[in-house]
Amino acid sequence: MSTPQKVGFVSLGCPKALVDSERVLTQLRFDGYEVSPNYEDAGVVIVNTCGFIDSAKEESLEAIGEALKENGRVLVTGCMGAKDQADLVLQRHPKVLGITGPAAYEEVLTEVRRVLPNQRAPDPKLDLIPSQGVKLTPRHYAYLKISEGCNHRCRFCIIPSLRGDLVSRPIGEVMTEAEQLARSGVKELLVISQDTSAYGVDLKYKTDFWNGKPLKSNLDSLASALSELGIWVRLHYVYPYPHVDRLIPLMAEKKILPYLDIPLQHGSPSVLQRMKRPAAAEKTLERIATWRSICPDITLRSTFIVGFPGETEAEFETLLEFLEEAQLDRVGCFKYSAVEGAAANELANPVDDDTKEERWQRLMEHQQQISAQRLQQKVGNTIDILIDEVDSEGAIGRSHSDAPEIDGLVYVNNAEGLSPGDMIKRTVTAADDYDLWSK
Numbered sequence: 001m002s003t004p005q006k007v008g009f010v011s012l013g014c015p016k017a018l019v020d021s022e023r024v025l026t027q028l029r030f031d032g033y034e035v036s037p038n039y040e041d042a043g044v045v046i047v048n049t050c051g052f053i054d055s056a057k058e059e060s061l062e063a064i065g066e067a068l069k070e071n072g073r074v075l076v077t078g079c080m081g082a083k084d085q086a087d088l089v090l091q092r093h094p095k096v097l098g099i100t101g102p103a104a105y106e107e108v109l110t111e112v113r114r115v116l117p118n119q120r121a122p123d124p125k126l127d128l129i130p131s132q133g134v135k136l137t138p139r140h141y142a143y144l145k146i147s148e149g150c151n152h153r154c155r156f157c158i159i160p161s162l163r164g165d166l167v168s169r170p171i172g173e174v175m176t177e178a179e180q181l182a183r184s185g186v187k188e189l190l191v192i193s194q195d196t197s198a199y200g201v202d203l204k205y206k207t208d209f210w211n212g213k214p215l216k217s218n219l220d221s222l223a224s225a226l227s228e229l230g231i232w233v234r235l236h237y238v239y240p241y242p243h244v245d246r247l248i249p250l251m252a253e254k255k256i257l258p259y260l261d262i263p264l265q266h267g268s269p270s271v272l273q274r275m276k277r278p279a280a281a282e283k284t285l286e287r288i289a290t291w292r293s294i295c296p297d298i299t300l301r302s303t304f305i306v307g308f309p310g311e312t313e314a315e316f317e318t319l320l321e322f323l324e325e326a327q328l329d330r331v332g333c334f335k336y337s338a339v340e341g342a343a344a345n346e347l348a349n350p351v352d353d354d355t356k357e358e359r360w361q362r363l364m365e366h367q368q369q370i371s372a373q374r375l376q377q378k379v380g381n382t383i384d385i386l387i388d389e390v391d392s393e394g395a396i397g398r399s400h401s402d403a404p405e406i407d408g409l410v411y412v413n414n415a416e417g418l419s420p421g422d423m424i425k426r427t428v429t430a431a432d433d434y435d436l437w438s439k
Contacts, residue, residue, distance in 0.1 A: 005118045006034045008042030008071065010063050013050030015192050015236075017078055017102070018137070019145040021048045024077075024108050031109065032118050039070035043116040044097065046108065049089075051079035051162060053337050057088070064093050073097055073115065077108050082162045084341055102163050103148050138388065140421030141188040141232075141404060142181050146174050146222065150194035151201070154265075155276050155344040156305065156336065159194055168200050171217040172208040175225050179210075187386055187421055188232035190403065191222075197239045220246050227255035232386065234403055236261040240284050245291070252295040257400045260291075264302040267322025268315040271308055274347065288326055299401035301330030306363055307356030308336045309347035316359050320366055329374050330407050331367040335360050368433050375408070375431035385410050385438065387422040397424075399436065408434040 007028055011021035024046070025035055036042040045067040049060035060080050067074045074096050080089055081101040089099060097115050100107040137143065147168040150159050178189055193199065200206075200217040207214050215221045220243070226233045233256040238244055240262055251258035264284060266272050291298055306316065323331070335356040338345050385397040388404065395415035402408050412418070412426060426438035 004032050004034045005043045005116050006036040006041050007112060007116065008036045008039055008045035008067070010045065010047045010067060012048060012060055012063060013052070013056065013078065015143045015190065016145055016148075016194070017048055017050060019143050019192070020078070020103050020105070023105050024048075027105065027109055028112065031113075033112070033116075039067065042071055042073075044073045044075055044112060045071045046075045046077060046112070049076060049078035049080035051082065051085045052158070053339055055337070057085070061089070061092050064089065064096065068093060068095055075108070075111050075115065076100070077104060078102050079162045084161060137404075138420060139185055140386065140388075141190065142186045144174065144178055144181070144189045144191050145169075145193060146191060146196065146199050147193040151198060152195065152278055153276055153343070155274065155347070156265075156308065156339065156342055158339055158341045161341060163194070166195065166198055166202045168203050168217060170203065170206075170208040171200070171215045171222055171225070172210045174222065175210040175215070178226055178229060182229040182231050185421065186231065187423060188234060189226065189229075190234045190236060191226070192236045194237065195239055196235055196237045197241050197244050219243070223247055223250055223256050232257050232400070234259050234261075236403070238262055239278060240264075240287050241278075245287070248291050248294045248298070251298055258295050258298040259301075259400060259403070260298065261301045261403065265305050266308070266315075267304075267319040267326075268311075271311055271315050271319075274310055275305075275308060275344070285322070285325055297400075299329045300326070301332075301403070301407065302328055303332040303334065304363065305334050305336050306359040307351040309344055309351065310349040311336075311351055311359075316362075320363065323363070323367055323370065327370055327374065328367070329371065329401060331363075331371070332406070333360055333363050333367075372431070372433040375433070375436060378428045378436060379431055380428065382425055382427050383410070383436075383438070385412060385424050385426055387412070387415075387418050387420055387424065389420060390415055390418050408436065410436045410438055413437075413439045 009025060011018055039045060047064050047067055050056040064074060064076060075098045076089055076096050077100045079102050081099045086099045098111040100111060147166055149164040149166045151166045197219060199219045203217045205216050205218045208217055215225055227250060238260050250256050265275060265277055383399050385399055387395050387397040389396040395412040395418045397410045397412055399410050428436050428438050430437040
């Protein structure tokens with residue numbers, strides 16, 4: 001029997017790109033290819049790139065360069081494979097063997113077959129692939145991508161030009177994947193898309209079927225169906241539209257995690273208007289207050305941009321006032337960076353780098369105090385903890401308030417007998433600005 005060809009893989013960027021990588025790797029395994037963990041054994045290396053901001057582009061270009069140096073045979077896919085960015089790749093690395101765009105699964109496979117024909121057909125008795133496919137996350141959690149693309153035209157963002165308009169997956173297809181993941185031992189599903197709250201708009205919320213049950217392809221039905229799996233369900237990238245209010249009772253009843261990741265971006269209505277964001281700050285504050293009245297335990301995380309073109313000191317102060325009133329649990333902040341092709345590049349009155357840095361520091365210090373105060377309120381409470389790591393010093397896990405890699409951690413003493421993926425209850429004994437300790 002001939003030896004299967006081996007493919008190397010480098011995955012960069014956001015969780016949505018990670019799901020793309022998992023799908024490509026799964027199909028390669030189905031086609032009889034093996035995945036190599038190093039450059040030396042690979043017949044070709046695929047680099048799944050990110051092209052959202054300049055630093056991400058540079059990281060992608062450096063990764064391509066490293067793969068070319070170490071292996072010499074490289075295929076490029078992902079956001080930097082989009083038409084308006086592929087030229088940049090070729091200018092820097094003309095020796096790449098092929099370039100495909102984001103979520104272009106079949107095109108990637110076609111390129112692999114072209115440059116590295118497989119000499120061995122897959123043997124179902126040898127190439128056993130789990131029903132949930134190849135996963136790049138730990139066994140106990142997984143990302144569940146429910147749609148691709150975005151219908152918004154925010155001035156700082158080029159996602160629609162990279163990934164197109166919103167394309168939702170039928171709810172039956174999503175639920176079948178979710179059920180397979182739960183059966184495989186996944187304890188937490190992280191629901192992702194570019195705009196999770198818009199799920200199903202393009203499908204006109206048409207009815208689909210899961211296990212013979214009719215379901216509307218909308219976020220309400222999806223959240224309710226996912227709650228039947230008996231595992232943690234965490235929602236990311238949810239815009240604060242009115243229909244999101246209907247999810248909060250599910251959280252209060254502990255059917256899905258009381259956690260929302262809302263990309264608010266700013267707290268000043270005038271800045272939001274210049275950004276062409278789809279929500280107004282005043283309504284958001286009212287909505288947050290309503291959510292907390294229904295589900296006091298809800299955790300809210302968001303990201304913000306400082307230094308957007310034209311941002312005045314008064315508008316930045318409005319953002320700080322927004323944060324003070326919103327009392328968000330988790331906050332990330334970015335200094336505005338011009339992205340090639342973004343409409344914001346045409347706006348007047350750019351903010352200088354020193355001012356961006358100064359505002360970033362002030363926002364993070366302001367929010368750090370809020371986060372620390374909210375975490376202190378958890379001391380003495382008994383919480384559920386999902387264990388991620390175990391070593392000789394103890395265990396590290398996460399509460400319902402913590403998404404992997406972006407939020408805080410819970411440090412667990414007395415970890416004897418624990419393993420990654422275990423769900424335990426412990427009492428919180430201490431807290432700092434971001435993390436908790438328990439016994």
